[in-house]
Amino acid sequence: MATEVHMHGRIGESIKRKEDGRFIRGKGNYLDDIELPGMLHMAILRSPHAHARISSVDTAAASGMPGVIAVVTGELMAQHKLAWMPTLSYDTQAVLATDKVRFQGQEVAAVIAESKYQAEDARDAIMVDYDVLPAVISPQQAKEAGAALIRDDKENQKDNHIYHWEAGDQETTKAAFAKADKVVRLHTFYPRCHPAPLETCGCIADVNGATGKATIYMTSQAPHAIRTVFALVTGLPEQNIRVISPDIGGGFGNKVPVYPGYVVATAASLLIGRPVKWVEDRTENLISTGFARDFHMTGDLAVDKDGKMLALRVHLDSDNGAFFADAQPTKFKAGLFHIVTGSYDIPTAHVTADGYYTNKAPGGVAYRCSFRVTEASYLIERLVTNAAIELGMDQAEFRMKNFIQPEQFPYHSATGWVYDSGDYPKAMNVALEQLGYDELRKDVKARRKKGEVTGIGIASFTEVVGAGHGAEFDILGLRMFDSAELRVHPTGKAILRMGTKSQGQGHETTFAQIVTEELGIPAADVAVEEGDTDTAPYGLGTYASRSTPVAGAATAMVARKLRDKGRKIAAHLLEAAEEDLEWESGRFYVKGSPDKAKTIQEIAFAAYTNIPDGMEAGLEGVHYYDPPNMTYPFGTYAVVIDIDKGTGQVKVRRVVAVDDCGVRINPMIVEGQIHGGLAEGYGIAFMELITFDPEGNCIGSNFIDYLLPTAWETPRFELGETVTPSPHHPLGAKGVGESPTVGSPAAYVNAVMDALAPYGVTNIDMPVTSDKVWAALRAAGVNE
Amino acid sequence: MKVTLTVNGSDRSGDVEPRVLLVDFLRTNLRLTGTHVGCDTSSCGACTVLIEGEPVKSCTVLAVQATGRSITTVEGLAQGANLSPIQIGFHEEHGLQCGFCTPGMMLVGTSLLERNPNPTEDEIRWAISGNICRCTGYMNIVKAIKHAAMLREAATATTREKAGAAPGGQ
Ligand code: FES
Ligand code: FES
Numbered sequence: 043m044a045t046e047v048h049m050h051g052r053i054g055e056s057i058k059r060k061e062d063g064r065f066i067r068g069k070g071n072y073l074d075d076i077e078l079p080g081m082l083h084m085a086i087l088r089s090p091h092a093h094a095r096i097s098s099v100d101t102a103a104a105s106g107m108p109g110v111i112a113v114v115t116g117e118l119m120a121q122h123k124l125a126w127m128p129t130l131s132y133d134t135q136a137v138l139a140t141d142k143v144r145f146q147g148q149e150v151a152a153v154i155a156e157s158k159y160q161a162e163d164a165r166d167a168i169m170v171d172y173d174v175l176p177a178v179i180s181p182q183q184a185k186e187a188g189a190a191l192i193r194d195d196k197e198n199q200k201d202n203h204i205y206h207w208e209a210g211d212q213e214t215t216k217a218a219f220a221k222a223d224k225v226v227r228l229h230t231f232y233p234r235c236h237p238a239p240l241e242t243c244g245c246i247a248d249v250n251g252a253t254g255k256a257t258i259y260m261t262s263q264a265p266h267a268i269r270t271v272f273a274l275v276t277g278l279p280e281q282n283i284r285v286i287s288p289d290i291g292g293g294f295g296n297k298v299p300v301y302p303g304y305v306v307a308t309a310a311s312l313l314i315g316r317p318v319k320w321v322e323d324r325t326e327n328l329i330s331t332g333f334a335r336d337f338h339m340t341g342d343l344a345v346d347k348d349g350k351m352l353a354l355r356v357h358l359d360s361d362n363g364a365f366f367a368d369a370q371p372t373k374f375k376a377g378l379f380h381i382v383t384g385s386y387d388i389p390t391a392h393v394t395a396d397g398y399y400t401n402k403a404p405g406g407v408a409y410r411c412s413f414r415v416t417e418a419s420y421l422i423e424r425l426v427t428n429a430a431i432e433l434g435m436d437q438a439e440f441r442m443k444n445f446i447q448p449e450q451f452p453y454h455s456a457t458g459w460v461y462d463s464g465d466y467p468k469a470m471n472v473a474l475e476q477l478g479y480d481e482l483r484k485d486v487k488a489r490r491k492k493g494e495v496t497g498i499g500i501a502s503f504t505e506v507v508g509a510g511h512g513a514e515f516d517i518l519g520l521r522m523f524d525s526a527e528l529r530v531h532p533t534g535k536a537i538l539r540m541g542t543k544s545q546g547q548g549h550e551t552t553f554a555q556i557v558t559e560e561l562g563i564p565a566a567d568v569a570v571e572e573g574d575t576d577t578a579p580y581g582l583g584t585y586a587s588r589s590t591p592v593a594g595a596a597t598a599m600v601a602r603k604l605r606d607k608g609r610k611i612a613a614h615l616l617e618a619a620e621e622d623l624e625w626e627s628g629r630f631y632v633k634g635s636p637d638k639a640k641t642i643q644e645i646a647f648a649a650y651t652n653i654p655d656g657m658e659a660g661l662e663g664v665h666y667y668d669p670p671n672m673t674y675p676f677g678t679y680a681v682v683i684d685i686d687k688g689t690g691q692v693k694v695r696r697v698v699a700v701d702d703c704g705v706r707i708n709p710m711i712v713e714g715q716i717h718g719g720l721a722e723g724y725g726i727a728f729m730e731l732i733t734f735d736p737e738g739n740c741i742g743s744n745f746i747d748y749l750l751p752t753a754w755e756t757p758r759f760e761l762g763e764t765v766t767p768s769p770h771h772p773l774g775a776k777g778v779g780e781s782p783t784v785g786s787p788a789a790y791v792n793a794v795m796d797a798l799a800p801y802g803v804t805n806i807d808m809p810v811t812s813d814k815v816w817a818a819l820r821a822a823g824v825n826e
Numbered sequence: 827m828k829v830t831l832t833v834n835g836s837d838r839s840g841d842v843e844p845r846v847l848l849v850d851f852l853r854t855n856l857r858l859t860g861t862h863v864g865c866d867t868s869s870c871g872a873c874t875v876l877i878e879g880e881p882v883k884s885c886t887v888l889a890v891q892a893t894g895r896s897i898t899t900v901e902g903l904a905q906g907a908n909l910s911p912i913q914i915g916f917h918e919e920h921g922l923q924c925g926f927c928t929p930g931m932m933l934v935g936t937s938l939l940e941r942n943p944n945p946t947e948d949e950i951r952w953a954i955s956g957n958i959c960r961c962t963g964y965m966n967i968v969k970a971i972k973h974a975a976m977l978r979e980a981a982t983a984t985t986r987e988k989a990g991a992a993p994g995g996q
Contacts, residue, residue, distance in 0.1 A: 062917045068929050240959070241862070545924055546961045547923070714961075714962060717963030744867045746869060752964075753951040753955050
């Protein structure tokens, strides 16, 4: 009897990735690799000005150039009621400008031509006359009396203020502050940066005039939601829209929004009747698509004389750019920023936020982050380190004293979150041990005595990922569930389809392993498919570390459904009662006689060949999973740095990262994710900056100005782990992709602050570049 | 203008405008799409190919400049079904996530190992510092290249052994 089972690839096994084969052969299928018959190319003309009225757009010369099929202007789009589109934050955004341009790089017109070179040539021949207006480049300027009004297109908009938002309790917070022995304040700016995935954004719109079917290939992290948004924006019936996300070359949040280029390419394909490809170049990517952060934050932490935290008050001014196009759940105007009490048992807190329009690119996305958790985590972790320094306490000890304790979970935070699980002291202890903290502290002392500038930074972050629950979390009304459809074929092989979309996270492997664990089919026998809205079940997509918490749970649930059916089939095959069967490692056996068994493969075959009377044939199912709560991964990161007094250069000596993301499905993939996030966190802390000159010119519009870490600067990482399973996730998993970008910037900067504490420095805004450090040291009397 | 060159061992030619970049020629004319474009300032290395064995960013070279040269792209790394040591290294050590930087990284790694069969971590990091990866944090790319070095070393040892064992072989 074939009862032997091979379950290669169960949860916890670091199996090699199933998707690697095509990529290492150069046979990935990224958007720009797709070539359709008769395909045209689109190039977008963008505004050179940050703020200007358009007086004329002359397309005559461009239209006559070789290979040009059409020139699309805002006026033409307006004739089709497509000059504006809704944003993910219930605002509007110009598709092609008609009245004004509101940021440098804004889409003004587009050329569709036979080749990319021809489209770009003709784009440069479009003549636009602008009347330049004063530019507003910060929230501080935006709120000044007499500031230029950016959104004069909106009837009731009389100033540049977008929203005011609050969480927590103002009164109790005020009362707690009144009783505080000490209040520590930190004002810090988390500057604008950009996810900059190595592949830029793009699409190919292929509208078939004969059938009316619009197939849109798109670098999208959320193809299903995009399909619905497209149906609403264009009025096309949703069954006639097929969005296909092919292989994606990194996303990090940048590929969540709907960009004007997608809409224009689709409209152009509809009008011309041929496929139209648009792939932005790097400059377009950096100056016009979803940026991140740009939060000006002030935090006040009230403590008593024993170093116990009493209350937290936070205000932030958010720079949202020219259109409020943040990608975030509807109810929350500043994302999930109110997780700002972090890992600490702070009895009361009050958070206020104001958003402002500026003449900068729109679309605040979460750069490897769950909706603004990164900014929150950065603020509280910086504030805590500063407070420890000010109190003369050790950073680690101050944290230990104020951590939410393991027995307090589920923990109700002062701003309304219910943390599912955690053991913060444990993660801290593992990190300190791995680092050799006590020894290092002594070493720091000794080095300082010798005049060296050196420091240790700690950050003990708490993340909140895996949105929904759908009743609390929705995007444009779409509840944030996710889905999995599993079909087991007669030969016992399977295909799993999900509503998410990998951008490098290794879904084809990780999710196959969940099927292995739950159903006993080896991971190698499970094909995983995502990204085609015609074949995959509906889902909200991959961002905010939600794939494993939500679609991963859906996968486990659908596999369990099939297992339940499998039990019935096995009972039929074994002529036993269902309750007499035991499930173990991919087979059902009769209790007490382990030789009487049927493997999942035999059961699958029977599902198509030999089922009990009255049973539906086949072995397939679908599950839509709406999580009961978010998951709360956490960890402690510790960084050791040395500063060159002469140049201000910061050299990272060690990075220890202890993550608790609950149960790890494929530890190799989890660690790869952590490495990547720690490198991006390093970039954010020390290198990456999108800034603007007073005219609103974007500085940071290419990889010469916008610096990304290479292998040379990037530190070596030492990882550690603790495992606190999520109590509500079917597998106990929590999601991990973003923890390292959420947690690490504060750890890096805290190390610098620790090093500079003897010089009285309490803040340097990121990126912490050599010149800023040098200036701070000089101001403190060093190097004079 | 006519371009004639050798790509992955085969003679290829095409008619292009003088301004056409080598990367566009490879991707569009030859449909070798494993060579990627990640920037417009010669900064990212996603477009790296080997010209006469040396890594070159193919977005900084005109197709016509490559006339008469021998080019290796990622598609030329494997010999039929046999993956090259660098490809095996990247798979075994999880040296890739989204895969977009991978062709460039593997080609730089290949050329490094030709010059320096047993590089140190610093030498590897320096060699790939013209190539950006946004996903991996480089840790496993370094391991992947080391893994490839080990495989090459093992292969050379076996060849040596075989040569030594062959009758009359020296
Ligand atoms: S595309 Fe050639 S270096 Fe970036
Ligand atoms: S694997 Fe994605 S850029 Fe390197």
